[in-house]
Amino acid sequence: MKIYNESLTEMKKIVRRYTTQTTDLEVEKQVAQIVENVRAKGDDALKFYESKFDGVELDKLRIPDSQIEKAYQSISTDLKNALELAKRNIIAYHEMELQHGFVDAAQPGIIRGQKVTPLERVGLYVPGGTAAYPSTILMNALPAKIAGVDEIIMVTPPQKDGVAAAVLAAAKIAGVTAVYQVGGAQAIAALAYGTEAIPRVNKIVGPGNIFVATAKKQVFGQVAIDMVAGPSEIGILADQTANARQLAADLLSQAEHDKRARAILITNSKELADKVSKEVEKQLISLPRKEIAEVAIKERGFIAIMDSIADMFTLMNDVAPEHLEVQLTDPMQYLSSIRNAGSVFLGKYASEPLGDYVAGPNHVLPTGGTAKFSSPLGVYDFVKKTSFIQFSKAALKNDLKAITTLARTEGLEAHARAVESRFKGDEK
């Protein structure tokens, strides 16, 4: 693994070089055409594209509840227990995210407040094939349920052998309303605009390939979307007390996701840097997904040696990693030093995959530096707010001069007159 021993300023520049952002105009065009076709032709367009892209001739788009029930019965008890444990913890954590409206009636004649309302219907995209992660279904659907969303519509690409049992079982456990076997940009278009079979939703969440991500961006505005997720990232802050073998294992756990995944260690110990680098090479050898992890480690992974713990945090806040492990003595004391990260893993036993599955916090997290301004997926993503006011005549009168002054300063005479109309005779 590449080891840098540079100044903080120099390291900040190097970090920036690792940031990538790409758009593909050819994909944009293809996706725009797919979206337009689905909008115009509905289910027929969906069946056409599923035949074309996935080689599956679909009769019905919706997967019957009986098939979902059968899938649920078919999975192992171990998997069922694991999913149920994850569900319990996800619910316990996310219930703490629930937001409430408020009301203020402190001033005579004035009521002002805010109402929190769940979204009516949400769409959940679930990738097919090897990237089908049942855990992600729980992470996306359960916060929506807790928020009070009425319907969760799941879409997933059809598979020649049928959609994976673990995926359908997770959908049942998460309380998904209906599952449709349609994928890619066409599925996103269906959720955004509705077809005969698939109802239109207010928000689309869930990961997907470049076609799915591009389609989400294109329908944004028509519906809400979650963030467009980039490759996985792990940043580790560690000193000489950390265990190199465990750090290497944690770095590789993210590297195995994607050739563009990012695994970074920042430390003040040259000795630790050397050890971890060697451990990564050693552990790579026996990994089933060696081919992927190796590319990620070589091309995007690095270890940076800093002079002080303060500099380590400054640099890591600049990286703003999706997952941040703090493997320092008494890690909780550093919580206030962390400004930018999606999810933080404190201490030796908070290995990153713990958070991926059962700890409770969401594993849908901001990537690519967007933790500087974005949050983990949460209950707050499935509600919206509405403010409200009620004023008495006397209360409005008190504010009349201020309102008309501002309205006329801004050249908006009709604004001033609307408020004045309340005081020019009250006859109808």
Add this chain to the structure above:
Amino acid sequence: MKIYNESLTEMKKIVRRYTTQTTDLEVEKQVAQIVENVRAKGDDALKFYESKFDGVELDKLRIPDSQIEKAYQSISTDLKNALELAKRNIIAYHEMELQHGFVDAAQPGIIRGQKVTPLERVGLYVPGGTAAYPSTILMNALPAKIAGVDEIIMVTPPQKDGVAAAVLAAAKIAGVTAVYQVGGAQAIAALAYGTEAIPRVNKIVGPGNIFVATAKKQVFGQVAIDMVAGPSEIGILADQTANARQLAADLLSQAEHDKRARAILITNSKELADKVSKEVEKQLISLPRKEIAEVAIKERGFIAIMDSIADMFTLMNDVAPEHLEVQLTDPMQYLSSIRNAGSVFLGKYASEPLGDYVAGPNHVLPTGGTAKFSSPLGVYDFVKKTSFIQFSKAALKNDLKAITTLARTEGLEAHARAVESRFKGDEK
């Protein structure tokens, strides 16, 4: 004003026809070039574009604090008082939006929680010319201040006679950190990528023309943006007890904003519908912005007569207006019937412009039906969340089987091994 007397189903279809969404490929291309140039050439590019588009040769981009102070001293006492009143109420309301982190330590050996962190630096776009609204500066900057944002960087197009005093005074009152005279797509690019003079921000808020809106969409991902605001909207729900003259005045207060503004009345009283329609025509005559308001009323405004109050709410929730007035008897009782709206004005004296200026709730609101999934601008837009966990060895051990089962089901062996590494000898 056009009056419809149709069934709810038919009316829902008609409402949908009024929705517009446009993208302009020519603008997209121009903006992409501007953004690229600013990224590459920094301040030089900004000065070039300001000379080209605004006809102003700029020496320095930043407006000196002394000039801002002078502007503040120059505005009338009435305006100063009005802005200060607005500020007090905006702060009082928005402080109720403050969010707190949480921590859960109920299970032995397990700590899990969420930390709320303000964004470091925010950019605020303020349009020039006649659309320069001091009230909007307060509405955008104050929630950021309350959230704890360190720096608020304001940009506004240079004016031949200098930036309007009311705008600079509002910037001072709102506690803006620095003001730069640069506008259009070039200003958005500067905020997103930084130049020699203008620091890079984490989020850009504030309204703007098509170039500004397109630039915001293009830099989205690099930085966060607020919603892209469409034309203003007002929806009024009223029965026969309402005052036609006041309703007409309120409809016109939004119609005067923009030729594409939308003013809608939904009522169960044919008599009221006729009266309001006539009142609108009458009041239009003497409006300074008659030319604008007339187009909005003719092309996008309408009155719909429904059979029942329930149907009135159903249709209005389908419209999801930016501003919703409820001019019914005992209006507060209907709060639970309102599902989709940006801001609600209850009763006769909650005339919409009251909310634009001094009531306290934000006037930056979701438009074009996006109230189905978006919220008013708020303190929550200027913070982000980070989850954290700390586990003891025993607690991790409890979850070990569930984690490894899920990891291996998903084909992620390195995930399983990372957690197992904690139990294979603890020597370094």
